[in-house]
Amino acid sequence: CRYQDYYDNSWHGTWKNDGGVVAQQAIHHLDIIQWLGGRIKNVSAKLTQRLNKLEADDTTVSILEFEDGSLGAIEATTAARPIDYEASFSILAENGMAEIGGIALNKIIKWNISNDNENEVIKKYSQVFKDIPGGAFTMGESETDYQGPPGSYDAYLHTVILSSFQMSESEVTNEQYVHFLNGAFSSGLLEVQIETGPGPYTGDLLVFGTDLAPSEYSGMALYNLSGTRVMKDHDNADGDNDSFTGEIEPENPLNIAYIGYDELNTENQWFYIKDPANPEDFNWFELTYYYNYTDVSHQYDTSIVLNDFDDWEELEDYPNNLPTLLEVTHWPATFIQWYGAKAFTLFYDVTLPTEAQWEYAAQAGEEFIYATEDGTVHGDGTSANWNHLGESPCRGHVLDVHLNESNPYGLYNMAGNIWEWIEDWYASDYYNDSNNATDPVNTEDTGLKVRRGGSWNYHQATLKSAARAEDEQFKGNDHFGFRIAL
Numbered sequence: 001c002r003y004q005d006y007y008d009n010s011w012h013g014t015w016k017n018d019g020g021v022v023a024q025q026a027i028h029h030l031d032i033i034q035w036l037g038g039r040i041k042n043v044s045a046k047l048t049q050r051l052n053k054l055e056a057d058d059t060t061v062s063i064l065e066f067e068d069g070s071l072g073a074i075e076a077t078t079a080a081r082p083i084d085y086e087a088s089f090s091i092l093a094e095n096g097m098a099e100i101g102g103i104a105l106n107k108i109i110k111w112n113i114s115n116d117n118e119n120e121v122i123k124k125y126s127q128v129f130k131d132i133p134g135g136a137f138t139m140g141e142s143e144t145d146y147q148g149p150p151g152s153y154d155a156y157l158h159t160v161i162l163s164s165f166q167m168s169e170s171e172v173t174n175e176q177y178v179h180f181l182n183g184a185f186s187s188g189l190l191e192v193q194i195e196t197g198p199g200p201y202t203g204d205l206l207v208f209g210t211d212l213a214p215s216e217y218s219g220m221a222l223y224n225l226s227g228t229r230v231m232k233d234h235d236n237a238d239g240d241n242d243s244f245t246g247e248i249e250p251e252n253p254l255n256i257a258y259i260g261y262d263e264l265n266t267e268n269q270w271f272y273i274k275d276p277a278n279p280e281d282f283n284w285f286e287l288t289y290y291y292n293y294t295d296v297s298h299q300y301d302t303s304i305v306l307n308d309f310d311d312w313e314e315l316e317d318y319p320n321n322l323p324t325l326l327e328v329t330h331w332p333a334t335f336i337q338w339y340g341a342k343a344f345t346l347f348y349d350v351t352l353p354t355e356a357q358w359e360y361a362a363q364a365g366e367e368f369i370y371a372t373e374d375g376t377v378h379g380d381g382t383s384a385n386w387n388h389l390g391e392s393p394c395r396g397h398v399l400d401v402h403l404n405e406s407n408p409y410g411l412y413n414m415a416g417n418i419w420e421w422i423e424d425w426y427a428s429d430y431y432n433d434s435n436n437a438t439d440p441v442n443t444e445d446t447g448l449k450v451r452r453g454g455s456w457n458y459h460q461a462t463l464k465s466a467a468r469a470e471d472e473q474f475k476g477n478d479h480f481g482f483r484i485a486l
Contacts, residue, residue: 002078004052013054020047020056026076029087033074035186035268036091039067050079127168127176129486130410132361134164139359140431140466147461148468154428155466158435160356166486167353167361170332170401170412171420172344174258174273177333180344181207181223181259181271189213189347192225192261201226205261209339214346221474222340223333227257230477231290234393244298250308251457253288253315254397255478257335258328273329277319284318285309312395330400332418332481338449338473341421341482352423353485354441355468356434358452362414362465364407371415371453371465373405384416384463385456394457398479414453415463418481419471422450426470448472455479 002025011017018024034040042065047057058079064072088101096113140155148154184190191210195201204226209217229251238246260274260281274281288309291300314321323331345351353361362368368375372383379388385403387394398417406412424430424441426448434440442450448470454462457479461467471480 001080001082002052002058006078007052007054013052013056013058015056018056021058021060021076021078022062022074025078026074026087029076029089030074031187032089032183033064033072035183037064037066037070037072041065041067045074050077051081052079127172127484128170129166130169132165132167132357132409133365134162135360136161137360137363138367139356141464147464152428154431154468156429156431158431160360160434160440161436161438162356162360163439165357167357167409167411168483168485169406169410171418171481171483172333172341173330173401174333175329177223177336177344178259178271178273180347182269184213184343184347185270186268187212189343190222192263195221207261207340209343213343216346217339217343220339221337222343223257223259223337224335224476225257225259225261227335227476227478228287229253229255230393233293238295240295242297245293245295247292248290249393250288250290251393251478252395252397253284253308253312254323255334256282256287258331259333273325275325276322276328277324284315288312288315327400330402331398332401332413334398334418334478334481335476336421336481337476338421340476344482345484348484350484350486352421352482354439355422355424355450355452356440357485358414358420358422359465361409361411362407362453364409364411366408368407368465370463371407372463373407375465377415377460377463379460384454385413386416386454386463387457387459390459396456398456398481414465416454416458417456418453418479419451419455419458419469420453421480421482422452424450426450426468451480 007013022030043062045060045062047060049057050059052058059077060074062074064074066072088099090099091097097110098108098113099110100108136159138157139160140157142157143153146153146155181190189210189212191208193206193208195204195206201221201224204224206221207223207225209220209222211218231248231250232243233246234243234249258274260272262270262272276282289305289307291302291305293299294301309315341352362371366375370377377383381388383404385396385399387396402412403417404412407414425444425446427442427444427446430442451469451471454467462469
């Protein structure tokens, strides 16, 4: 929907600088058509101006002929009134039909394909959004209730007013992130490179934004294809308070990147889910070799090679105790840097939750202290996926994004499983500056992004609705992921 004031701008709606309705409003839909249908051979179109005065068109109907002889059609307009309406995309073929829709073409509407279960397909590939009603609420918690590190209280009580919004019922899965990676890669927005710069990812295979990508993530790393479990001195037995010296206590080897990359793929499926039981995807014995550190930070003691393959019940009776390929497709995508979450939202025209939206949704309209299904923590691991046994390190790993029951708003795993990246920049005193604010979001670059919710390997205090955490936006390991909002 575009009114005349949009076209009164000196360049909008001109053939030279803006183009017609397809170039203005449907260009990415055309990308999808070509991605699925192949190259277009011929086009026959009727262009017209229905409601607006402009040099180009505000309405078009086009007939497409693809190189393989298939036919297609585009109907596009900015003359619909009074609001933007959802786009839709339909395919009719010899084995059935499918239709996708939603405000960002992110919802499967129909899926009548031979031998496919429509409900299972929709659940697998679509993000379900839940309506969150707007309102005023008290954000934060009193200092007496605060359970974070001493001297770090940052959850100052204040009032916030929020407009209604929508939030995805679950964290983004490996399967959903693979679909994004393939789509963005096909559009020239992503590239895969070995990290050559200094830092923790040196030598790893990373997904980067290209020069064609939006400025928010162009040139930035999004995802670590080489991501493996965190290896550090968890118990600080050497007493130096450095996690990267001394003897390592390894985490569960299943905490690994499950998205693979095949640069030779010819079917637009360069990125794929790796199968835990396929030795071509994972050689678990090789993956469980490791070194301890020396007394110099981040320096390995290569004189002794260790292996903990036999320490993990998931690797016993190999490969029968491993999770299945289907199971890991429904696990949350991890090893996501903040830029990787942001790129996903820009590609699908959605957003990351703001810190206020996240906490409001976690409270679930009932002032829940904990971001669980009922605001409580049972202590036995049934209310959330967290380190309920107090292990160091925790022997667990991420689990299904629909684990346990949803909260009253219909949201799963707001507490535990993975830390969720947030739109806001972190500032310890931001709450003091946003009292009585409407739809607040901290846009001032502080060098740290907010993350919320705790994860499979963290303690109970991080499961609180008011618990804040932060990290550098270019970090992302086996317990960093995200969910989305509208």
